[in-house]
Amino acid sequence: MSQISALPEEYATPLAPYLPLLGPHELPHLTLTYATSLDSAISLSPGTQTHLSGPISKAMTHHLRSFHDAILVGVSTAVADDPGLNCRIEGAQSQPIPVILDPSGRWEITESARVIETAKVGNGRAPLIIIDSKYLDNDNVVQRNKMLQKYGGKYIGLDLDEKGRFDWRSILLALKSLGVESLMVEGGATVINTLLGTDETRQLIGSVIVTFAPTWLGQGGVIVSPKREFDDEGKYEPPRLKEVKWIPMDQDVVLCGRVTRK
Numbered sequence: 001m002s003q004i005s006a007l008p009e010e011y012a013t014p015l016a017p018y019l020p021l022l023g024p025h026e027l028p029h030l031t032l033t034y035a036t037s038l039d040s041a042i043s044l045s046p047g048t049q050t051h052l053s054g055p056i057s058k059a060m061t062h063h064l065r066s067f068h069d070a071i072l073v074g075v076s077t078a079v080a081d082d083p084g085l086n087c088r089i090e091g092a093q094s095q096p097i098p099v100i101l102d103p104s105g106r107w108e109i110t111e112s113a114r115v116i117e118t119a120k121v122g123n124g125r126a127p128l129i130i131i132d133s134k135y136l137d138n139d140n141v142v143q144r145n146k147m148l149q150k151y152g153g154k155y156i157g158l159d160l161d162e163k164g165r166f167d168w169r170s171i172l173l174a175l176k177s178l179g180v181e182s183l184m185v186e187g188g189a190t191v192i193n194t195l196l197g198t199d200e201t202r203q204l205i206g207s208v209i210v211t212f213a214p215t216w217l218g219q220g221g222v223i224v225s226p227k228r229e230f231d232d233e234g235k236y237e238p239p240r241l242k243e244v245k246w247i248p249m250d251q252d253v254v255l256c257g258r259v260t261r262k
């Protein structure tokens, strides 16, 4: 995996107010960050990885990774991208822990997964994989857990809520109990849409940092667009960012903001 140059000061300075504040806090600081096309697509189709960020906004993502204790993605991203989820800036002082939401143990992670390869050579950390507690005793999961533990990773069991999902607060509390004070949520769309889907979950977001790439991916792409949450009177109040800043990064533009509270 090639190294990435440090983010130049002219871009790092305006980004600084959106970085996690030093804790401890009740819950880890959650940064929601991803790269999107102009038609709100984060990849061309489910199961494919699409490079949207240019060199500077990519360096920005790695700069963010260097300020977070952990990076979270959904299992479909792990399967589609086989991501490294490490910080590849030369001389990085610390590495974030990859966290994967994999309720049914779908990811058949092996020693040759990129997250494990990076952990083996000390350029990254082995993942924490969050699974429905009922699968913790499954033979395949037990075997994979042994392999993960060799490199410092493991499966964590959590119970699903009535919608068949992990509750975001429980995810944050579980990570906090393992010493995680800051979490970057990178995607994919299902993860982002559920996090943005209700006022309650939006309250958990400390900052939003989105890279806009100057392209349209067209119909059939994987789209960020949360479900509307209607109030008791059937009204929908679209969530909006405050403290907004747009930072041009070569051909891309990076939007920073915080979610407004009702």
Ligand SMILES: NC(=O)C1=CN([C@@H]2O[C@H](COP(=O)(O)OP(=O)(O)OC[C@H]3O[C@@H](n4cnc5c(N)ncnc54)[C@H](O)[C@@H]3O)[C@@H](O)[C@H]2O)C=CC1
Pocket: 033, 034, 035, 036, 042, 043, 044, 045, 046, 047, 048, 049, 050, 052, 073, 074, 075, 076, 077, 078, 080, 081, 101, 102, 103, 104, 164, 165, 166, 167, 168, 186, 187, 188, 189, 190, 191, 192, 194, 222
């Ligand atoms: N451009 C960008 O910045 C990024 C693009 N991607 C792209 O996104 C695509 C994948 O996105 P999606 O298909 O939407 O999948 P996803 O990566 O969001 O994973 C979805 C799966 O994660 C699990 N999951 C998500 N939220 C959960 C919750 N709260 N509780 C329990 N389980 C949960 C479920 O098993 C769900 O089916 C890939 O093509 C990937 O390349 C992914 C990350 C960033």
Ligand SMILES: Nc1nc(O)c(N)c(N[C@@H]2O[C@H](COP(=O)(O)O)[C@@H](O)[C@H]2O)n1
Pocket: 034, 035, 049, 050, 051, 052, 053, 057, 058, 061, 073, 077, 078, 081, 082, 083, 084, 085, 086, 186, 187, 211
């Ligand atoms: N910031 C950003 N820009 C893009 O163009 C992307 N495709 C992504 N994808 C996310 O980054 C992960 C890949 O990480 P590694 O380079 O393998 O460490 C991928 O899984 C998505 O979470 N992000």
